[in-house]
Every structure is written in structure tokens, then in C-alpha cells.
Amino acid sequence: MEKVLEVRDLTIEFLIEERYHQAVQGVSFEIGEGETLGLVGESGCGKSVTSLALMRLLPVHTKVSGQVRFRGEDLLTVGEPKMRQIRGNEISMIFQEPMTSLNPVHRIGTQISESLILHRNLSASKARAQSIELLKLVGIPRAEQIVDEYPHQLSGGMRQRVMIAMAMACQPTVLIADEPTTALDVTIQAQILDLMRNLTAQNRMSTLLITHDLGVVAEMCDRVAVMYAGQIVEQGPVREIFRHPSHPYTIGLMNCIPKIAGERTRLVPIEGNVPSLQNMGTGCRFAPRCPQAMEVCKNEPQEYDVGTGHKSRCWLHAEAGVTSR
Amino acid sequence: MSLSESDIKQYQPFTPVPVNSKKRPFRSLREFPMLYVGGFLVLLLIVVALFAPLLAPHNPDAVFQNGLNANGTPIAPNGEFPFGTDSNGRDILSRVIYGSRVSLTVGVVSTVINLFIGVVVGLLSGYFGKWVDTVLMRAVDTILAFPFLLFAMALVAVLGPSLWNVLFAIGILGWGTMARVVRGQVLSLKEFDYVQAERALGASHARIMFRIILPNAIGPVIVLATLNVGMNMLTEAGLSFLGIGIQPPQASWGNMIQQGMNTYAFAPWTLWFPGLALVVAVLGFNMMGDGLRDLLDPHNATR
Amino acid sequence: MTEALLKVQDLVKYFPIHRGVFQHTVGHVKAVDGISFTVNRGETLGVVGESGCGKSTMGRSVLRLIEPTRGRVEFEGKDVLALNKQGMRIMRREMQIVFQDPYASLNPRFTIGQTLLEPMKIHHLHNPRERLQHVYRLLDRVGLAAEYARRFPHEFSGGQRQRVGIARALAVDPKLVILDEPVAALDVSVQSQVLNLLEDLQNELNLTFVFIAHDLSVVRHISDRVLVLYLGRMAEIADSEELFTHPLHPYTKALLSAIPVPDPDAKRERIILQGDLPSPANPPSGCPFHTRCPVAVDKCRQEVPVWREVQSGHHVACHLV
Numbered sequence: 001m002e003k004v005l006e007v008r009d010l011t012i013e014f015l016i017e018e019r020y021h022q023a024v025q026g027v028s029f030e031i032g033e034g035e036t037l038g039l040v041g042e043s044g045c046g047k048s049v050t051s052l053a054l055m056r057l058l059p060v061h062t063k064v065s066g067q068v069r070f071r072g073e074d075l076l077t078v079g080e081p082k083m084r085q086i087r088g089n090e091i092s093m094i095f096q097e098p099m100t101s102l103n104p105v106h107r108i109g110t111q112i113s114e115s116l117i118l119h120r121n122l123s124a125s126k127a128r129a130q131s132i133e134l135l136k137l138v139g140i141p142r143a144e145q146i147v148d149e150y151p152h153q154l155s156g157g158m159r160q161r162v163m164i165a166m167a168m169a170c171q172p173t174v175l176i177a178d179e180p181t182t183a184l185d186v187t188i189q190a191q192i193l194d195l196m197r198n199l200t201a202q203n204r205m206s207t208l209l210i211t212h213d214l215g216v217v218a219e220m221c222d223r224v225a226v227m228y229a230g231q232i233v234e235q236g237p238v239r240e241i242f243r244h245p246s247h248p249y250t251i252g253l254m255n256c257i258p259k260i261a262g263e264r265t266r267l268v269p270i271e272g273n274v275p276s277l278q279n280m281g282t283g284c285r286f287a288p289r290c291p292q293a294m295e296v297c298k299n300e301p302q303e304y305d306v307g308t309g310h311k312s313r314c315w316l317h318a319e320a321g322v323t324s325r
Numbered sequence: 326m327s328l329s330e331s332d333i334k335q336y337q338p339f340t341p342v343p344v345n346s347k348k349r350p351f352r353s354l355r356e357f358p359m360l361y362v363g364g365f366l367v368l369l370l371i372v373v374a375l376f377a378p379l380l381a382p383h384n385p386d387a388v389f390q391n392g393l394n395a396n397g398t399p400i401a402p403n404g405e406f407p408f409g410t411d412s413n414g415r416d417i418l419s420r421v422i423y424g425s426r427v428s429l430t431v432g433v434v435s436t437v438i439n440l441f442i443g444v445v446v447g448l449l450s451g452y453f454g455k456w457v458d459t460v461l462m463r464a465v466d467t468i469l470a471f472p473f474l475l476f477a478m479a480l481v482a483v484l485g486p487s488l489w490n491v492l493f494a495i496g497i498l499g500w501g502t503m504a505r506v507v508r509g510q511v512l513s514l515k516e517f518d519y520v521q522a523e524r525a526l527g528a529s530h531a532r533i534m535f536r537i538i539l540p541n542a543i544g545p546v547i548v549l550a551t552l553n554v555g556m557n558m559l560t561e562a563g564l565s566f567l568g569i570g571i572q573p574p575q576a577s578w579g580n581m582i583q584q585g586m587n588t589y590a591f592a593p594w595t596l597w598f599p600g601l602a603l604v605v606a607v608l609g610f611n612m613m614g615d616g617l618r619d620l621l622d623p624h625n626a627t628r
Numbered sequence: 629m630t631e632a633l634l635k636v637q638d639l640v641k642y643f644p645i646h647r648g649v650f651q652h653t654v655g656h657v658k659a660v661d662g663i664s665f666t667v668n669r670g671e672t673l674g675v676v677g678e679s680g681c682g683k684s685t686m687g688r689s690v691l692r693l694i695e696p697t698r699g700r701v702e703f704e705g706k707d708v709l710a711l712n713k714q715g716m717r718i719m720r721r722e723m724q725i726v727f728q729d730p731y732a733s734l735n736p737r738f739t740i741g742q743t744l745l746e747p748m749k750i751h752h753l754h755n756p757r758e759r760l761q762h763v764y765r766l767l768d769r770v771g772l773a774a775e776y777a778r779r780f781p782h783e784f785s786g787g788q789r790q791r792v793g794i795a796r797a798l799a800v801d802p803k804l805v806i807l808d809e810p811v812a813a814l815d816v817s818v819q820s821q822v823l824n825l826l827e828d829l830q831n832e833l834n835l836t837f838v839f840i841a842h843d844l845s846v847v848r849h850i851s852d853r854v855l856v857l858y859l860g861r862m863a864e865i866a867d868s869e870e871l872f873t874h875p876l877h878p879y880t881k882a883l884l885s886a887i888p889v890p891d892p893d894a895k896r897e898r899i900i901l902q903g904d905l906p907s908p909a910n911p912p913s914g915c916p917f918h919t920r921c922p923v924a925v926d927k928c929r930q931e932v933p934v935w936r937e938v939q940s941g942h943h944v945a946c947h948l949v
């Protein structure tokens with residue numbers, strides 16, 4: 001499989017109270033053509049920040065290092081005009097909040113047409129016709145009327161479809177979807193996921209799907225990267241991760257979600273809280289909450305191969321046979 | 326869990342402990358210049374009013390033999406009368422200093438009256454809604470629809486001009502905006518779950534209004550009250566200028582300005598100094614109000 | 629165990645819609661439209677349904693935080709809606725609520741200790757010394773350290789705040805607690821901590837819960853029985869296991885099939901709903917679900933399906949069942 005997007009050693013630091021703090025540290029992953037990579041982790045672990053870095057949309061005074069290779073070019077170093085061409089055209093993004101990511105003062109049609117006129121050089125009337133087509137594609141009824149309506153006239157699920165339509169407008173190579181269904185009800189979520197699955201398959205699009213819902217990951221993704229406190233702690237094919245989770249955090253996550261079928265058992269929570277950016281400490285970042293923490297965990301663990309394409313950042317794998325298979 | 330006697334003592338009042346001692350309690354002058362400059366001017370005004378007898382070089386009401394030129398015109402500022410004299414031969418500096426007491430009294434006390442009425446009306450209106458809101462807000466609309474100064478003039482004219490009547494008139498008429506601001510705050514706060522939780526616990530309306538909602542609504546009210554002090558000072562000056570406020574010979578910046586108008590052509594200092602005092606005082610309160618607004622702004626709070 | 633603690637009958641709440649300069653009423657949002665259920669002592673009734681279907685309105689109406697339009701709420705045989713002010717004050721010690729948003733549910737100007745003292749002050753419980761002891765007992769019970777009593781809410785994480793919210797509800801020793809999406813704003817790892825805490829508290833204190841949520845796996849985990857709402861009306865109620873294994877109402881079926889399962893090999897028949905989402909201001913005629921129901925027939929558009937018991941304890945409102 002050809003690599004479309006390749007992220008190497010991405011580190012992001014924010015200026016908080018006159019000091020830089022690492023929100024994301026040494027993140028590496030790649031996405032192949034037509035592949036969907038799931039990025040999971042709890043609130044504040046750096047998922048959105050990572051995705052914004054790929055689009056170069058982080059606020060000023062943010063230190064970003066590493067590489068984001070898209071078709072051989074490092075997106076972190078290309079000029080801003082070039083980047084503007086890539087955004088919305090080659091790489092599109094769907095944001096977390098369907099309520100706030102549409103501009104309330106412009107009509108739906110205008111907002112979709114915008115990128116078509118900008119990137120595809122379509123005339124206004126052509127762009128409008130194309131917008132209606134796109135709205136139909138994402139399953140919006142009455143598309144001819146909806147193009148002339150304003151965001152507040154649509155329900156949450158419809159707004160999210162509009163966001164998808166906008167992201168799809170220029171048939172991007174890479175789609176970044178940041179919790180596209182978190183704000184929606186399950187029945188609507190099912191519709192949207194279904195839609196995204198069909199569209200990505202049709203267009204052979206490479207997708208980075210950010211979520212904190214392991215169910216969504218299991219259903220949508222080919223590979224998964226599990227993030228904790230700014231680092232990717234485990235990464236591998238979806239089946240591997242769910243069948244043989246290796247990192248204590250991943251195992252903890254799997255154990256603490258209530259099951260929808262089978263016997264009802266007491267949940268096994270991960271005790272404690274996620275450390276804040278300001279007091280991340282040294283060594284393994286999961287150590288304060290890890291049930292298997294050892295003396296050696298005071299040092300930073302490296303990534304170990306624990307299966308084909310399956311990596312885990314934990315000292316347990318250093319001694320062979322200690323993996324929790 | 327059992328606690329020792331000393332544990333209980335230690336935690337007794339649940340007074341907060343400062344956890345994040347790194348946070349600076351005082352913001353820098355650079356961040357909030359308005360607050361500091363305004364606050365300084367207001368402080369200056371208070372000191373002057375408080376220590377007027379010590380600061381004033383002369384008795385403000387004394388007519389000085391040497392207070393007028395031979396041709397009966399006021400004396401220009403000099404060593405003895407730093408701000409010059411007025412057309413009666415009185416020391417302007419001393420009168421300006423004593424006048425600050427009037428301005429400050431009227432400004433502050435009438436604002437306290439405004440605050441009291443405005444907060445109660447706004448609280449009741451926002452909290453109870455329905456017909457209480459309708460009735461009270463109509464009252465606010467009415468009071469805001471009248472030209473304030475005209476209304477105050479009429480009221481003082483009826484009551485008779487005196488310091489206390491001026492103060493009362495301004496106090497009883499100027500609470501409309503305050504009530505609206507408080508009402509707006511209450512409307513949004515009462516939907517907060519912590520207010521709902523209090524209701525679910527069975528707290529009385531009075532407890533919810535005064536103990537829970539009011540302390541959370543107080544920020545914008547303080548800002549408005551500070552600005553209001555300056556406004557009320559201006560109104561007092563206006564009334565006195567028109568001759569229906571503070572009556573001569575008692576010194577007020579308003580009636581001094583009025584008197585200065587007559588001698589302005591040949592003795593401009595008779596107008597300048599009381600005018601300047603008024604401008605500085607009002608500016609002080611306004612800047613402090615704006616500064617407080619910036620300080621209380623949630624966007625600044627997190628810095 | 630099967631002694632009824634709370635009985636709700638035909639609960640209705642319409643919110644008037646005001647328009648124009650004179651704010652005249654132009655219609656009603658039928659947020660809750662005829663809901664009846666019973667909660668037995670010591671059990672947990674889960675309430676599910678999509679956003680805006682009236683779950684919170686129902687919970688708040690039962691507590692009279694919102695005055696219901698009509699209906700009957702009985703707590704231990706007492707008619708709650710008929711109580712006067714004094715009676716209601718006493719009743720509030722019996723029924724408490726925990727809110728969804730841990731950031732909006734604590735007074736930012738009170739320390740945690742003050743927040744927990746508040747219920748005891750309101751009800752003049754205990755003497756001052758005992759109150760302090762009680763605050764520490766409560767903090768301990770919800771797994772928070774004693775020194776947190778002197779801290780402010782903004783210094784806490786969402787999960788810790790939710791624990792405080794739970795402690796506040798427990799301060800008056802209630803028999804019934806309505807939990808309005810208590811874990812919806814929490815991360816899964818913290819969510820599991822809070823869910824376990826709730827289970828422990830229920831066992832220790834013999835509490836009765838009404839657990840409102842939109843996450844079905846959480847509801848299944850914690851509930852003995854589950855009530856499914858759709859557009860302010862009841863669609864189905866059954867024992868938890870029964871409902872999750874043998875759902876009868878087409879909406880419940882769609883709901884269950886839509887849950888993403890954390891298992892990449894799970895092969896499932898997914899029912900994707902089509903059609904417009906109706907609004908509670910203008911609910912469809914007949915069965916409220918007919919605009920999206922995959923098996924709707926003509927009758928559904930005209931007649932409101934009756935609420936029937938199809939099996940002992942399993943009620944459903946659908947023409948085709």
C-alpha cells in the first residue's frame with residue numbers, strides 16, 4: 001500500500017504562563033491509500049492538536065517540530081500559499097462541533113460553493129449546481145431548498161452532513177475527521193458513519209478518524225493508534241489491537257467500558273486522572289495510573305514490536321514473554 | 326471516618342486555602358492601566374474629601390478683604406490663593422477642596438440608593454419572571470423613558486433644593502439601567518444547574534436570590550455602579566449649575582462653575598478649576614469602571 | 629423489593645411558544661406527553677432516548693423543578709404535585725438530583741465544603757459540629773480527600789466535580805436520586821469510576837435511582853429496568869436484559885442496532901433510519917415514530933398506538949407488536 005500521509009516525530013509545544021509545555025510528543029504514524037486510521041484517546045490527550053498541526057492551523061506561539069510528509073513534501077515547511085492550496089482541496093477536515101463550525105450568516109450553498117470556486121475555478125452557477133449534487137450525495141432531502149437555507153434551520157445531524165459535503169467538495173486525498181459524530185445521537189451517528197464509509201470507499205480516500213469511542217473505531221478503522229497524554233502508546237491493525245491489546249493503558253480502556261451484550265460484570269476503572277500538561281513528569285506517562293508499573297518505568301520506555309505492524313510503548317515488552325497476551 | 330478535634334478545628338469554616346500560590350493577586354499596571362489610573366484618581370478624590378479641613382489653606386466660605394482687586398474683580402492665582410479667588414473674594418482652592426465632599430457624597434450615596442433599588446427590582450424581576458417581571462420592567466421602561474435630568478429637576482423643585490434632596494432625587498430616579506443589568510444576569514444564572522440544585526434541596530427563594538444568585542451576578546453590577554458614581558456627580562453639578570442643587574454659600578463644583586460663568590471673560594480661573602476638578606473626578610470613576618470591566622472579563626481572568 | 633417507591637401517571641409538560649411583540653402563545657412544545665411508570669424501592673430505572681425527547685424535562689417535572697402541566701406523581705403514596713410549600717420542602721429530602729454538566733452544577737463561589745454544608749443548613753440538620761463530621765463522611769464516601777473541602781470547584785476535574793455533585797445529593801439522605809446523564813460529560817476511564825461509585829452507594833444506602841442517559845451500554849450496565857422515550861412519549865419499557873435481547877418496538881431495535889460495538893468482528897444487521905426528525909412542537913399524527921419507522925403502515929399515520937403489556941413487565945406502544 002502506498003503511503004499517502006506520513007507523520008514523523010511530531011512534537012507540539014504550547015506557551016502556557018511563559019513556559020513551553022509539550023501537548024504532543026514524538027507522534028509518528030502513516031496512512032496508506034484508501035486506509036482509515038483511528039486515533040483514540042481520552043479528552044485532552046492531544047488528538048485535536050495533532051490534527052490541527054497536520055493542517056498547520058495551530059495558534060501562533062506554538063512550537064511544532066517533526067515532519068508531516070504528504071506526497072513526499074513536508075507540510076510543516078511548505079509556504080503558506082502552497083498550504084492554502086492543499087487545505088480544503090487535497091486535505092479536508094471535519095470538525096468536532098457541528099453547531100459552531102458552520103458560519104451562521106452565510107447560506108449553506110454559499111459555504112459549500114466557496115471551496116469549489118476557490119480550488120476548482122468553477123463559476124458561481126456551476127458551483128451551486130455542484131453543491132446541490134453534493135448535498136444529495138450526503139443524503140440530505142430537499143437539497144434544492146436546503147442550499148438556500150441557513151445553518152440554524154438545520155438539525156445537528158443535517159449540519160454534520162453539510163460539513164461532510166463541504167469536506168468532500170474537492171474530492172480530497174486525505175480526510176481528517178475530528179470526532180465527527182460525538183455530538184450526535186446514536187441513530188444519527190449510524191447514518192453519518194455509514195455515509196462516511198461509503199464515500200471513503202468510493203473515492204479511495206485516506207482518512208484520519210479521531211474519536212474517543214472504541215466502538216466507532218472497531219467499526220470504521222483499518223488501523224488504530226491509541227494516544228495517552230500526548231504520546232501514541234500503542235498502534236496496530238484494528239483486529240490486533242482489539243484481540244491482543246498490549247499496552248496497559250489500552251487494556252485498561254477496554255476493561256472500563258460497559259458492554260452492550262453478555263454478562264454484566266463490575267467495571268475495572270483506571271484509577272486516578274490524566275496528568276496535566278504542566279506536570280507531566282518523566283518516564284512513562286502512564287506510570288502513576290498503571291497497575292503494572294515497575295522501577296524501570298521511571299525511565300522513558302521505547303516502542304517495541306509486539307506483532308506485525310503492532311507497536312507498544314511499554315517496558316513490559318522489554319523482557320520477552322512478559323507481554324500480556 | 327473519624328476526625329480528631331484538631332482536624333475539625335483546622336477545617337472549621339471551610340475557608341478557602343490558596344492552592345495556586347503562583348497566581349499573582351495583583352495584576353500589573355501594564356495589563357490594566359485604566360484600572361490603576363482611575364483607581365488613583367478616585368483614591369485622590371477620597372483623600373481630599375476626607376482631609377478637606379487639613380488640606381484647604383483657608384475657610385472656604387470666608388470672604389477675604391484682600392480677596393478682590395481694587396476694581397472688584399477676582400484675584401488671579403498667586404501664592405496666597407493658589408487657584409485665585411471668585412467674584413465674592415473667596416479662595417477657590419479651598420472651595421474646590423470642600424466641594425469634593427459634596428460631589429463624592431452625592432455620587433456615592435445616590436449610587437448606593439440606585440444600587441439597592443436596582444438590585445432588588447432586577448433580582449425579583451429576573452427570578453420570578455411572569456407578571457412580576459412584566460410589571461417591574463414596565464416601571465423600568467417608564468423611568469428610563471423620561472429625560473433623567475429634567476425629571477430630577479422637577480423632583481428637586483418640588484422637594485426644595487438641598488444636598489439631601491438632590492441626593493434623594495438622583496438616588497430614586499437613576500436605577501433603571503442597574504435593574505436591567507441585574508435582571509439579565511439573573512435570567513442567565515437561574516438556569517445554571519447549581520441554582521437548580523439549590524431549588525432541588527428545598528432552599529427558599531430569598532436564599533437562592535441573595536446567597537446564590539446575587540454573589541455570582543455582582544461583577545457587572547460593580548462595574549456599572551462605579552460608572553454610575555461619575556454620572557451622578559455630573560447630574561449633581563448640573564442641578565447645582567442650574568441653581569436648584571446645592572445652594573450657595575455652600576461650595577459645590579456645580580454652583581462654582583455657574584458663578585464662574587459670569588467672570589469667565591476676565592477671570593477664567595474661576596471657571597477652570599472647579600470644571601477641572603469635576604472632569605478629573607468623573608474621569609477617575611469612569612476609568613476605574615472600565616478597568617474593572619477588563620479585570621472581570623473572563624478572557625482576562627484566565628491569564 | 630417490588631414495593632413501589634415512585635409512581636408517575638400520565639405526566640405531561642407543554643412549554644408554551646411565545647411570539648411577537650405581545651408574546652402571545654402560538655403553540656406548545658410537547659416535551660413530555662403522557663408518561664407513566666413506576667420505580668420500585670432499591671432498583672434502577674434507566675431512561676433512554678435521543679436528544680430533545682424529554683428525558684430531562686421528565687426528571688425535573690418529577691422533582692417539581694419544572695411545574696408539570698398535568699399528571700400525577702406519587703412518592704411513597706403521597707401525591708407530590710398536591711404538596712404545599714412546606715410539604716414540598718420536606719419532600720425534597722426524599723428525592724434528589726445529580727446533573728449532567730459537572731462544570732455548571734457547582735456554585736463557583738462556594739468551596740466544596742460550603743457546597744456540602746448548604747443542604748444541611750437549608751434543612752437545619754445536625755448541630756454545627758455534626759455537620760462538619762457529616763461533610764467529611766460525605767467526601768470520604770464519594771472517594772474525595774478531606775482537604776478538598778476548602779478548595780473551589782474550578783480546581784477540580786470533571787470526574788471529581790461529579791463526585792461532589794453526588795455527595796451534595798446524598799447530604800440529605802434521600803431515598804430516590806434522579807441522575808440526569810451523570811457520566812455523559814466524563815471520559816470512559818473516569819466514567820467507569822463514577823459508575824462503580826454509584827453502584828456501591830446504591831448497595832450501601834439502599835438508594836433508588838432513575839438513571840437518565842443516552843449511552844445505551846451505560847444504561848444496560850446500571851439499570852434493572854429500562855424505559856425508552858421517543859418525542860415525549862413512551863415507546864417501550866422492560867427489564868434490562870429483556871429489552872436488550874428482545875426489543876419489540878422498531879425504535880428500540882434501531883437504537884440498539886446503531887450502537888457501535890468495540891469488536892471489529894461483530895457482524896450485525898444495522899437498521900439505518902431514514903426520514904425527517906420530527907419536532908416536539910409539531911409532533912406527527914398517529915405514532916410519533918412513523919416518519920422514520922422502517923415498518924410503518926397506514927394505520928400508524930392515523931392512530932396513536934396504545935400502550936400495552938405484551939409480557940409480564942414488558943410494555944410497548946406499537947401497532948405491529
Ligand SMILES: Nc1ncnc2c1ncn2[C@@H]1O[C@H](COP(=O)(O)OP(=O)(O)OP(=O)(O)O)[C@@H](O)[C@H]1O
Nearest residue numbers: 014023042043044045046047048049050059212277
Ligand atoms: N491553544 C492552546 N494553548 C494551550 N494549550 C492548548 C491549546 N490547545 C490545546 N491545548 C492543550 O493541549 C492538550 C491537548 O488538547 P486537544 O484539544 O488536542 O485534546 P483532544 O485529545 O482533542 O481532547 P478532546 O477529546 O476533549 O477533544 C490539552 O491539554 C489542551 O488543554
Ligand SMILES: Nc1ncnc2c1ncn2[C@@H]1O[C@H](COP(=O)(O)OP(=O)(O)OP(=O)(O)O)[C@@H](O)[C@H]1O
Nearest residue numbers: 643657659678679680681682683684685686842908
Ligand atoms: N424551558 C423550556 N422552554 C421551552 N422548551 C423547552 C424548555 N426546556 C426544554 N424544552 C424543549 O423540550 C424538549 C425536551 O427537552 P429535554 O431537555 O427534556 O430533552 P432531553 O431528552 O433531556 O435531551 P438531551 O438528551 O439533549 O438532554 C426539547 O425539544 C426542548 O427544546
Ligand code: SF4
Nearest residue numbers: 284287290297314315
Ligand atoms: S512502561 Fe511501566 S508504567 Fe508504563 S505502561 Fe508499561 S508497565 Fe505501565
Ligand code: SF4
Nearest residue numbers: 915918921928946947
Ligand atoms: S406504530 Fe407503526 S410507526 Fe409506530 S413504531 Fe409501530 S410500526 Fe412503527
Ligand SMILES: [Mg+2]
Nearest residue numbers: 047048049096
Ligand atoms: Mg478534540
Ligand SMILES: [Mg+2]
Nearest residue numbers: 683684685808
Ligand atoms: Mg437532558
